[in-house]
Amino acid sequence: MTDIAPGLKKFGEDKEIDELIRxxxxxxxxxxLDFVKNNKDLxxxxxxxxxxxxxxxxxxxxxxxxxxxxxxxxxxSVHYQHGDLxxxxxxxxxTTLKDGFNTLPDGERIFYISNPALGLWxxxxxxx
Numbered sequence: 001m002t003d004i005a006p007g008l009k010k011f012g013e014d015k016e017i018d019e020l021i022r023x024x025x026x027x028x029x030x031x032x033l034d035f036v037k038n039n040k041d042l043x044x045x046x047x048x049x050x051x052x053x054x055x056x057x058x059x060x061x062x063x064x065x066x067x068x069x070x071x072x073x074x075x076x077s078v079h080y081q082h083g084d085l086x087x088x089x090x091x092x093x094x095t096t097l098k099d100g101f102n103t104l105p106d107g108e109r110i111f112y113i114s115n116p117a118l119g120l121w122x123x124x125x126x127x128x
Contacts, residue, residue, distance in 0.1 A: 004066045022074070
């Protein structure tokens, strides 16, 4: 999954959640539950723990963040991959893509979700 997000400046909804995401990263659900069990900071902020679970790929796919504000080191520190924003914007014109399957001019077929926070876990009928 590639997340083209030029305006993204932080990982969490607020300062505390952002700090916890940076501390633990997006791991698998069992790893996050273990972190919650053994760390007071996550026990005291279950919203952050829920965000980490929600952002987990469960090792089923990779997430590439393409941002202007977050550095490569910041993105990779939370277990995501960093992508060059200009490169990805030139290949994936987000002003013309529609939610669901799209075929690019080079023939590549992609599945586009305009709002990943809502779309990754939506049922298939909603996005086709």
